[in-house]
Amino acid sequence: MSGKKTKIRLFVDADLSATAEVMLNDKQAHYLTNVMKLASEDEVLAFNNHQGEFLCALQNKSKKTFYLKVLSQTRPYEQCPDIWLLFAPVKKDQTDFIIQKATELGVAKIIPVITTHTISDKVKTERFIAQSIEASEQCRRVDLPEISEAQDLEKILRSWDEERVLYFMDETRQAKPALQVFDSNKNKAAILVGPEGGFSEAELNLLRSLPFAKGATLGKRILRAETAVAAALSVWQASVGDWREE
Amino acid sequence: MSGKKTKIRLFVDADLSATAEVMLNDKQAHYLTNVMKLASEDEVLAFNNHQGEFLCALQNKSKKTFYLKVLSQTRPYEQCPDIWLLFAPVKKDQTDFIIQKATELGVAKIIPVITTHTISDKVKTERFIAQSIEASEQCRRVDLPEISEAQDLEKILRSWDEERVLYFMDETRQAKPALQVFDSNKNKAAILVGPEGGFSEAELNLLRSLPFAKGATLGKRILRAETAVAAALSVWQASVGDWREE
Numbered sequence: 001m002s003g004k005k006t007k008i009r010l011f012v013d014a015d016l017s018a019t020a021e022v023m024l025n026d027k028q029a030h031y032l033t034n035v036m037k038l039a040s041e042d043e044v045l046a047f048n049n050h051q052g053e054f055l056c057a058l059q060n061k062s063k064k065t066f067y068l069k070v071l072s073q074t075r076p077y078e079q080c081p082d083i084w085l086l087f088a089p090v091k092k093d094q095t096d097f098i099i100q101k102a103t104e105l106g107v108a109k110i111i112p113v114i115t116t117h118t119i120s121d122k123v124k125t126e127r128f129i130a131q132s133i134e135a136s137e138q139c140r141r142v143d144l145p146e147i148s149e150a151q152d153l154e155k156i157l158r159s160w161d162e163e164r165v166l167y168f169m170d171e172t173r174q175a176k177p178a179l180q181v182f183d184s185n186k187n188k189a190a191i192l193v194g195p196e197g198g199f200s201e202a203e204l205n206l207l208r209s210l211p212f213a214k215g216a217t218l219g220k221r222i223l224r225a226e227t228a229v230a231a232a233l234s235v236w237q238a239s240v241g242d243w244r245e246e
Numbered sequence: 247m248s249g250k251k252t253k254i255r256l257f258v259d260a261d262l263s264a265t266a267e268v269m270l271n272d273k274q275a276h277y278l279t280n281v282m283k284l285a286s287e288d289e290v291l292a293f294n295n296h297q298g299e300f301l302c303a304l305q306n307k308s309k310k311t312f313y314l315k316v317l318s319q320t321r322p323y324e325q326c327p328d329i330w331l332l333f334a335p336v337k338k339d340q341t342d343f344i345i346q347k348a349t350e351l352g353v354a355k356i357i358p359v360i361t362t363h364t365i366s367d368k369v370k371t372e373r374f375i376a377q378s379i380e381a382s383e384q385c386r387r388v389d390l391p392e393i394s395e396a397q398d399l400e401k402i403l404r405s406w407d408e409e410r411v412l413y414f415m416d417e418t419r420q421a422k423p424a425l426q427v428f429d430s431n432k433n434k435a436a437i438l439v440g441p442e443g444g445f446s447e448a449e450l451n452l453l454r455s456l457p458f459a460k461g462a463t464l465g466k467r468i469l470r471a472e473t474a475v476a477a478a479l480s481v482w483q484a485s486v487g488d489w490r491e492e
Contacts, residue, residue: 097343101473101476104467104468104469104470104473105467105469105473105477106465106467138468138470139467139468139469139470140466140467140468141467176491177484177489177490177491178484178489179484179485179489179490180491217489218480218484218489219352219483219487219488219489220386220488221350221351221352221385221386221387222350222384222385222386223350223351223385224350224384224385227347227350227351227476230347230473230476230477230480231351231476231480231483231484232480234464234476234477234478234480234481235480235481235484237464237465237477238423238424238425238464238477238481238484238485239425239484241465242465242466243423243424243425243463243464243465244423244425245422245423245426
């Protein structure tokens with residue numbers, strides 16, 4: 001197994017094509033050497049969100065200072081499809097899950113939105129970024145999703161780029177099934193999943209009046225917010241995104 | 247809000263159409279009265295996995311003994327589509343999540359399967375049943391998914407009903423996209439998601455040789471087991487199951 005063992009992947013905020021050596025911060029060095037028990041000369045894959053993925057060898061300068069020696073490029077840079085996720089933050093574990101799953105399911109941008117029935121207003125952008133980096137490392141993305149600061153739903157709708165279609169998951173079931181609504185001719189899209197309490201009447205009326213917004217349903221069972229996120233993104237990737245045949 | 251407040255839903259293992267009174271066990275009584283703070287005469291929805299959903303009123307016989315008085319039927323019995331999930335148990339939290347999400351996403355039966363690379367062999371069927379009941383209560387199912395004892399993958403394949411198409415999620419990407427493979431003419435189906443280490447060569451060879459088994463892919467990012475479960479079930483429900491227009 002050891003020869004075929006999956007290499008550890010690491011996001012590094014550094015130029016990987018021009019630089020031969022990439023210094024590791026304390027957290028990264030601790031992870032590689034103490035948690036993953038790597039030794040000097042062990043191989044690691046690194047990516048930086050704009051140049052692709054590179055094979056590197058771990059090197060130590062001193063007992064506590066480590067760097068990566070860049071050996072060769074393994075994959076080109078590539079962006080995930082241009083799909084955004086707008087979600088109303090829920091409880092901590094569920095929100096963590098949403099960030100992780102949305103990253104794995106290949107979103108380009110994540111925007112926490114505050115709606116009338118949003119039960120959590122403690123939006124920890126720093127935490128979301130750390131989670132999206134970890135999920136990107138694990139799922140083999142070579143790009144990172146952009147994590148936006150939390151925004152008020154009405155405010156974001158008022159300054160919306162009309163070129164981007166916004167699919168809102170309508171729990172009142174007054175919309176067509178998602179697979180039918182998702183439009184393969186529109187590759188700039190966003191998915192909006194409301195809070196567990198649903199959208200307010202005023203929010204639904206506003207969404208239904210916007211020319212760029214389309215309601216979509218995910219069946220008749222009541223899905224938790226994180227399930228609706230995973231379901232909507234999966235159906236979009238399968239029908240419009242990069243799960244289709246190349 | 248109080249008038250429109252979502253009523254608590256409870257699974258009860260009792261005849262609801264012939265019986266006027268349904269005794270509650272200690273756990274149910276504790277949940278309704280101590281956790282949810284319901285009082286005598288408060289309304290509850292109950293379902294029993296074969297007769298549908300009924301509006302009931304909580305009643306107390308003594309300080310600690312409670313029962314439900316059945317008032318009227320609110321929904322008929324209805325089964326979820328005939329889709330099974332076969333999954334290799336992973337870590338506790340992830341497995342919990344798989345049971346919960348699969349229930350919400352409307353599976354008829356869940357079978358834990360032991361594969362060569364399955365890292366967990368501690369399969370807690372009792373725990374899975376409790377979780378699937380809780381998820382059924384919350385997502386408004388009127389049926390429960392059947393939870394099977396863990397079985398060896400090879401053994402289950404040897405006695406497979408060939409009428410049921412088995413879609414296995416193929417991480418080696420030697421298969422077509424799931425949305426293309428899922429067949430809307432076959433409404434008896436099963437989805438098989440392997441462990442994080444993937445299927446073994448021998449397992450893949452066996453699966454590829456079986457006439458009832460079809461490989462399917464979910465894009466090129468590496469999905470965690472629980473993400474693959476949610477993604478595959480979502481795409482199936484959207485394209486073959488009951489998320490389509492009625």
